[in-house]
Every structure is written in structure tokens, then in C-alpha cells.
Amino acid sequence: MSSGVTVVLGAQWGDEGKGKLVDVLAADVDICARCAGGNNAGHTIVVPINGVKKSFAFHLLPSGLVNPTCTGLLGNGVVIHIPSFFAELDALESEGLDCTGRLFVSDRAQIVFDFHQIVDGLKEAELGGSSIGTTRKGIGPAYSGKASRSGLRIHHLFEPEVFAERFRKVVEGRFKRYGHFEYDTEGEILRYKQLAERLRPYVVDSVSYIHKAISSGKRILVEGANALLLDLDFGTYPFVTSSSTSIGGVCTGLGIPPKMIGKTIGVVKAYTTRVGAGPFPTEQLNDVGVHLQEIGREYGTTTGRRRRCGWLDLVVMKHSSLINGYDSFNLTKLDILDQLPEIKIAVKYTINGEELPGFPADLEVLAKVDVEYVTLPGWQSSIEDIRSYVDLPENCKKYINFIEKYLGAPIEWIGVGPGRDAMIKKEANQ
Numbered sequence: 059m060s061s062g063v064t065v066v067l068g069a070q071w072g073d074e075g076k077g078k079l080v081d082v083l084a085a086d087v088d089i090c091a092r093c094a095g096g097n098n099a100g101h102t103i104v105v106p107i108n109g110v111k112k113s114f115a116f117h118l119l120p121s122g123l124v125n126p127t128c129t130g131l132l133g134n135g136v137v138i139h140i141p142s143f144f145a146e147l148d149a150l151e152s153e154g155l156d157c158t159g160r161l162f163v164s165d166r167a168q169i170v171f172d173f174h175q176i177v178d179g180l181k182e183a184e185l186g187g188s189s190i191g192t193t194r195k196g197i198g199p200a201y202s203g204k205a206s207r208s209g210l211r212i213h214h215l216f217e218p219e220v221f222a223e224r225f226r227k228v229v230e231g232r233f234k235r236y237g238h239f240e241y242d243t244e245g246e247i248l249r250y251k252q253l254a255e256r257l258r259p260y261v262v263d264s265v266s267y268i269h270k271a272i273s274s275g276k277r278i279l280v281e282g283a284n285a286l287l288l289d290l291d292f293g294t295y296p297f298v299t300s301s302s303t304s305i306g307g308v309c310t311g312l313g314i315p316p317k318m319i320g321k322t323i324g325v326v327k328a329y330t331t332r333v334g335a336g337p338f339p340t341e342q343l344n345d346v347g348v349h350l351q352e353i354g355r356e357y358g359t360t361t362g363r364r365r366r367c368g369w370l371d372l373v374v375m376k377h378s379s380l381i382n383g384y385d386s387f388n389l390t391k392l393d394i395l396d397q398l399p400e401i402k403i404a405v406k407y408t409i410n411g412e413e414l415p416g417f418p419a420d421l422e423v424l425a426k427v428d429v430e431y432v433t434l435p436g437w438q439s440s441i442e443d444i445r446s447y448v449d450l451p452e453n454c455k456k457y458i459n460f461i462e463k464y465l466g467a468p469i470e471w472i473g474v475g476p477g478r479d480a481m482i483k484k485e486a487n488q
Contacts, residue, residue: 062320068285069324071332075390077101088276090122091131093311094301095283107154134166135311164264174199201300215254265313286378297336324384331365337425340368377417386470406430442475
């Protein structure tokens with residue numbers, strides 16, 4: 059991987075398999091950083107530790123930590139539930155992954171408290187049938203507090219009196235809004251006094267830290283959380299997360315200017331999935347949908363929720379590409395299509411016969427679109443053990459080439475199976 063900053067972003071509704079590419083690229087980087095989201099993300103990576111294959115579930119921590127020479131950084135744009143931070147760290151270390159001296163947290167990052175998680179559930183209950191389908195990890199309420207300037211940041215932990223005063227005021231405000239739910243305010247203040255001391259060695263001025271790393275020639279990998287269609291501005295609002303999941307969130311979530319980003323890779327699943335409510339134009343509520351769900355093991359790492367499945371949607375991908383400007387793509391889970399006799403790709407949305415110019419902002423419009431598909435022949439053979447692009451079936455290559463031509467950018471990496479090594483690197487001339 060070249061020097062400078064490389065960014066890996068989800069290009070659809072999340073769950074594209076970003077963790078595996080991050081795992082591959084992290085072998086050649088010095089720092090793996092996260093810029094947004096919290097422990098609502100989810101990556102599962104299987105790696106050998108002392109010759110034994112072990113599965114690691116990442117939710118909050120950068121998954122680049124699986125490389126023992128890579129340092130992890132949680133940037134200022136991340137919201138951090140500190141008990142979950144330590145629970146995840148302890149779980150990794152208990153499985154043999156030593157993170158000593160190579161994990162840092164921005165002093166500007168916002169804190170997620172247990173009351174945020176309680177409020178998250180209360181907000182969802184309040185919405186009833188219109189609920190957004192959050193992970194109820196407190197992410198939305200924490201970002202709401204940040205936007206309303208009532209949030210607490212990591213550096214506040216080290217000013218105990220200031221922290222206690224602000225904390226009481228924030229909790230009291232939630233009681234006024236939602237009624238007096240069960241919560242031990244004073245007990246939490248004492249708890250966070252202890253957590254602060256345990257956290258202290260991990261805390262850095264992340265802006266100075268990352269710019270010093272860049273200027274000294276360190277290779278930095280930014281691991282996006284969620285995906286473009288879950289972006290607060292550009293996603294299917296309001297069925298989105300509460301942060302900027304786009305390339306813009308990389309700059310604001312780490313304090314690095316656009317000119318320092320060398321390469322942006324979009325991760326796209328070979329079909330489309332989404333979790334929770336909201337319109338989904340290519341969803342297949344039929345045998346194809348069941349096939350994708352079952353063969354693709356489409357269950358959430360963080361929630362265990364069953365994902366909705368449908369054909370690959372290139373209208374979504376064009377929208378995503380315009381915003382994030384991907385230099386190349388990682389096409390994941392291509393092997394899940396192995397058994398299908400024909401494969402459809404969405405290429406156009408129409409309403410009353412008129413093509414829409416782009417991906418609509420209005421969800422009522424999105425729910426009404428007619429989808430125009432291109433149908434390609436399947437390859438109906440297993441690609442799981444293939445490790446070279448030239449060895450892929452011709453119909454498989456045609457599928458890849460169609461996507462590249464439509465989006466105007468190369469597919470550089472191709473995921474062909476669940477194994478850590480089941481990734482094909484496609485050269486530029488192939």
C-alpha cells in the first residue's frame with residue numbers, strides 16, 4: 059500500500075464486509091483509525107493466533123488491531139461507550155491479541171453513557187410503528203447531545219468537579235424530557251472517576267498525533283463505519299445513523315484535510331442488504347431473497363438481526379460514487395451468487411415511465427420507483443477456492459466488468475469466500 063492516507067468506506071447500507079479489506083490492508087499500515095460512529099458497527103475477522111484460527115468481533119475498536127504491528131486510533135468523530143471499549147479490549151486480549159501501547163483515543167471524542175442507551179430505547183418506543191430500527195447502543199442520543207452542545211467529551215473526565223456538575227445537569231435534562239427513568243446518577247459519577255484513571259494512558263490529542271504520523275511518512279488506513287446510505291445527509295433519512303459516514307466524515311472525524319487523502323476504496327457487496335425499516339427498491343421477498351440471506355449468512359454482528367436482501371443496485375452505487383469519489387472498489391461476497399442461474403442488476407429508477415436523474419431524497423418517491431434491471435447469466439460453479447482473476451468463470455468476469463463500466467472505476471479487490479485469504483487482487487490491466 060502506498061504512503062499517506064487510504065480510506066475504506068461502506069458504499070451501500072452497511073454490512074458490506076469492510077473488515078476483511080481492512081484486515082488485508084492493515085498488514086501494510088502503521089495506523090488504523092476510525093472517524094465516526096460507535097459500538098454500533100460490527101466486523102468479524104478470523105485470524106490465526108499462535109497457529110490457531112480465532113474469530114474476533116470488532117464493534118468499537120479499529121479492526122486493524124489484528125495486525126500486531128498496527129496502532130489503532132479512535133478519532134474525535136467517534137462516540138465512545140467506555141465500558142464497552144474496555145469489554146471489547148479485554149475480550150481481544152483474552153483471545154491472545156496483545157494491544158498494549160498500540161491503542162489510542164481522541165481527547166475530543168464524545169462519551170456515550172448508559173442513560174443515552176436508555177433514552178435510545180425510549181425514543182424508539184415513542185416512535186412506535188415509525189421506529190428507525192437503531193441498534194439501541196445510545197449512538198443517536200450521544201450525537202444529539204453533541205449537536206446541542208450538552209455532550210461530555212473524553213477530556214472532561216479528567217476534570218472531576220466539572221464532569222460531575224455537567225453530568226448531573228445532562229441527566230436532569232433527560233428526566234425532564236422522558237420522565238424519571240431508573241438511573242443512579244451519583245453512582246455513575248463515581249464509576250466514571252475510576253474509568254477515567256483506567257482510560258488515561260489511552261488518551262491523546264488526536265489531531266497532533268495523526269498529523270505527526272502523516273508528516274513522518276507513516277501509512278494510515280481509515281476504517282469507515284456504517285455506509286453512505288446510512289449517512290445523516292446523503293442516506294435514506296431518517297432511516298440513517300447519526301453521523302457523517304461519507305468521505306467528509308473522514309476529514310471532520312480525524313481533523314485531516316482532503317488533500318492528505320491519497321486513495322478512497324468503496325466496499326460493495328455483490329448484492330444489496332439493509333437492516334431495519336425504510337424503502338428498499340431491489341429487495342427480493344422471494345426465493346432469491348431467502349437464498350441470499352441463508353447462503354450469505356446475513357445476520358448482524360452487533361445485533362444478530364436478519365438482514366433484508368436484494369439484487370445489486372447500481373443507482374445506489376452511482377449516488378454513493380458521486381459523493382465519495384471512489385478510486386476503486388472491493389466487491390465482496392461474490393461467491394454467494396455462485397448457484398444462481400441468472401443475476402439481475404438494477405440500472406435505472408423510473409416513475410410513470412420517466413427516469414429519475416439520481417437517487418431521490420424523498421422516501422415516498424423512493425418507495426414508488428419502478429426498477430429497471432439488466433439480467434446477466436450466472437456462472438453456476440464455485441469460486442471460493444479461486445485466487446486469481448484470470449481463473450474466474452467468464453460469466454463471473456462479465457458481471458464484474460459490467461459493474462466497472464457502469465460506475466467508471468475499477469474493482470480492485472474481489473471477495474470470493476469467508477476465509478481470510480479468500481480475496482482476489484485484480485490488477486489494473488485485467
